[in-house]
Amino acid sequence: MAIALMSVTSVNQDVFAQSSGMSLTATAAEGSNTISISGETASTSTDVTFTVRTPDGANVVGVDQVTPDADGIFGTEFNCSNWKQDGLYTITAQQGESSLYTIALSVEVNNGMTVETSVMDASFESETETIITGVTSEETAVVGLTITADAVEGSDTIGIAGYTSKTNEDITFTVTSPNGNLVSINQLTPESSGDFATDITTGGPLWSQDGIYTVVAQQGSGSAFTDSVEVEILDGLVVPEFGTIAAMILAVAIISIVAISAKSRLSIVPRY
Numbered sequence: 001m002a003i004a005l006m007s008v009t010s011v012n013q014d015v016f017a018q019s020s021g022m023s024l025t026a027t028a029a030e031g032s033n034t035i036s037i038s039g040e041t042a043s044t045s046t047d048v049t050f051t052v053r054t055p056d057g058a059n060v061v062g063v064d065q066v067t068p069d070a071d072g073i074f075g076t077e078f079n080c081s082n083w084k085q086d087g088l089y090t091i092t093a094q095q096g097e098s099s100l101y102t103i104a105l106s107v108e109v110n111n112g113m114t115v116e117t118s119v120m121d122a123s124f125e126s127e128t129e130t131i132i133t134g135v136t137s138e139e140t141a142v143v144g145l146t147i148t149a150d151a152v153e154g155s156d157t158i159g160i161a162g163y164t165s166k167t168n169e170d171i172t173f174t175v176t177s178p179n180g181n182l183v184s185i186n187q188l189t190p191e192s193s194g195d196f197a198t199d200i201t202t203g204g205p206l207w208s209q210d211g212i213y214t215v216v217a218q219q220g221s222g223s224a225f226t227d228s229v230e231v232e233i234l235d236g237l238v239v240p241e242f243g244t245i246a247a248m249i250l251a252v253a254i255i256s257i258v259a260i261s262a263k264s265r266l267s268i269v270p271r272y
Contacts, residue, residue, distance in 0.1 A: 022048075022072075023122035024093050024103040028114035033081040035107055035114060039093060041072045042124070046095045048074050055087030055182065062091075086110045087182055088172065099123075104221040106172055108185055115187070120169045121220030144224035145171070147217045149231055151238040158200040158231055158238060162217060164190050169219050171196060178211030203236040210234050 022041035028034065041048065052062035061083050068074040083089065088106040095101035100123050108115040147162035164171065167190050175184035183206040190196040200215065207213075212230050219225040232239040 019124055021100045021122065021124035022093070022095065022103060023120065023124065024105055025120040026091060026105045026107050026117060028107060028117040030114070030116040032114045033079055033112060035078045035080060035091070035117070036075070037077065037091065037093070038075040039073075039103075041068050041074065041095060041101065043095055043101060044068050044070060044072050046101075049094050050076060050078075051092050051094075052078060053090045053092075054083075054085045055089060056085065057090070061089070080109045080114060081112045083109050083112055088174065088185065102221075106218070108172075108187070117187075118170060119172075119220070121222070145217060145219055145227050147215070147227045147229055149215060149229040151231060153238060155238045156201055156203045156236065158202065158215070159197070160200060160215060160217070160229070161195075161197040162227070163194050164196065164219060164225065165194055166190075166219050166225060167192055167194050172218050173198065173200070174216050174218075175200060176214050176216075177206070177209050178213065179209060181206070183207060183213070202233055202238065207233055207236045 020042045022039060022043070024037065024039040027036045027038075037050065039048070047065050047067050050062070050064040050066075051060055053060055062078045064076045064078070066074045066076050078091070080089070086109065088108050090104050090106055092102065092104040094103075103121050103123060105119050105121060107117050107119070143165045145162065145164040145166070147160055150159040150161065151157065160173065162171075170187050170189050173184070173186040173188075174182060177183050184200055186198060186200070188196055188198050202213075210233060213233050214228055214230050216226065216228040
């Protein structure tokens with residue numbers, strides 16, 4: 001899913017802009033029990049409130065509140081050694097009720113220890129009053145993240161490829177089974193061009209349920225940077241969609257059968 005934004009270039013324009021919003025970064029070393037949070041906000045008069053929820057979203061395991069300095073900079077740390085549930089914990093920073101000042105990041109924790117993490121999201125935008133004279137050109141910029149899945153019938157590997165316009169933040173992949181259980185988590189850094197690719201291996205006890213598995217790719221909390229694909233799994237192996245090529249093969253087979261049947265009927269007609 002991607003959002004198209006239209007930008008306008010002009011010969012002469014007077015612009016008065018003021019930035020609003022906030023940014024948030026979470027970092028952690030492999031095998032550490034400390035998650036470091038840093039950020040910046042355009043609103044220095046309101047405290048930043050943090051909440052941390054378990055992977056299933058049912059419980060809050062951490063809360064904090066900090067006051068940004070005069071430059072809007074703030075930070076805090078969370079100790080995850082007592083976090084018992086394995087998976088992606090959601091850390092949310094919030095100032096007031098505006099979505100522009102609410103950002104959520106995900107950090108993976110297993111057995112009370114962090115996976116190496118460096119994730120960032122931002123919601124800054126400019127409040128701009130513009131007087132434009134002499135528009136000369138228009139251009140369209142695509143903002144967002146998209147993914148596709150590719151697999152061979154009977155294979156135990158799902159190939160995921162995609163594109164993102166946000167190249168400074170890792171992409172988190174999660175796979176859920178037909179009954180909603182989390183079966184796989186992965187994280188990678190997109191290339192400077194925005195392209196990325198990864199393989200997901202099926203099989204094993206977590207993939208024992210037959211049906212549709214959902215692969216979700218996500219950067220931060222914005223809907224434009226979240227996309228998903230569905231893959232059918234049977235006995236731990238991939239069952240590809242009935243696509244165009246398969247339909248063409250089936251059509252050719254049916255035509256051949258009809259032609260052979262017609263010829264056979266003609267051959268048994270008595271000749272005089």
